[in-house]
Amino acid sequence: MSKRLDGTSMFTGINSGFTNAFSQLSSQYSDGLTLENLTEALSNTNIVNNLNNTTFASYMTNNFNSIDKDHDGKISASEIQDLMAQMATQGLTREQITALAGSSGLTSLQETVLSHFEDIDKNHDGKVTNQEIQAYGVESDLEKQKVSDKNRIVNNMSMFYSNDTKYEGSLLDYRYIDNES
Numbered sequence: 001m002s003k004r005l006d007g008t009s010m011f012t013g014i015n016s017g018f019t020n021a022f023s024q025l026s027s028q029y030s031d032g033l034t035l036e037n038l039t040e041a042l043s044n045t046n047i048v049n050n051l052n053n054t055t056f057a058s059y060m061t062n063n064f065n066s067i068d069k070d071h072d073g074k075i076s077a078s079e080i081q082d083l084m085a086q087m088a089t090q091g092l093t094r095e096q097i098t099a100l101a102g103s104s105g106l107t108s109l110q111e112t113v114l115s116h117f118e119d120i121d122k123n124h125d126g127k128v129t130n131q132e133i134q135a136y137g138v139e140s141d142l143e144k145q146k147v148s149d150k151n152r153i154v155n156n157m158s159m160f161y162s163n164d165t166k167y168e169g170s171l172l173d174y175r176y177i178d179n180e181s
Contacts, residue, residue: 005137007130010109014092014100015084021056022080032074035064059099091127 022033028047029037038061041047048054060067060075067075067083087096094117101110113120113133120128120136 005109005112005133005140007109007113007128007133010097010101010113010133011088011092011130014087014096017053017056017100018060018080018084020052021054021060022075022077024051025057025060026077032076033060034074035061038064038075055100088130091121091125091129091132093127097128 025038025041025047026033028041031037038057041051042054042057042061051057064075065071067079069079069082070076092100094114097110097113097117101113113128116136117128120132122132122135
């Protein structure tokens with residue numbers, strides 16, 4: 001049986017990406033991680049080369065005002081933690097998965113979630129949570145098992161008729177087939 005669909009690695013990878021990017025960037029600026037510092041960092045090849053991944057720095061730059069909850073002009077470690085908690089509990093939008101999950105090296109999972117996004121998003125809020133991804137994985141496995149079971153039943157029933165495809169009766173009257181005919 002194949003591995004069940006689970007979004008834990010996607011959420012963990014995104015969390016790790018933000019944490020690493022924040023740590024690396026905040027260590028470069030003594031006055032804190034401001035929008036100006038983020039913009040400067042993304043244009044500074046020395047800093048960019050030291051960053052493991054610029055995707056998260058770009059995301060912080062583009063979403064600075066929504067991440068900076070206390071509006072002090074700086075992104076703090078607690079605001080990054082709040083962002084991660086919000087993403088974990090409220091889920092990720094299609095755009096967030098597209099921008100962030102691929103940069104975490106999760107392209108197969110990302111493709112699966114994106115291609116089945118509407119089916120996974122059970123409450124239709126435009127976001128998918130890990131719980132929704134896991135529930136979809138269980139449903140998919142159950143559906144695959146049902147199809148497998150139906151195929152097995154049909155294959156087992158066909159053995160009552162051997163390879164004789166001339167018989168046009170019901171499957172229920174297999175016991176009345178005359179073996180001599």
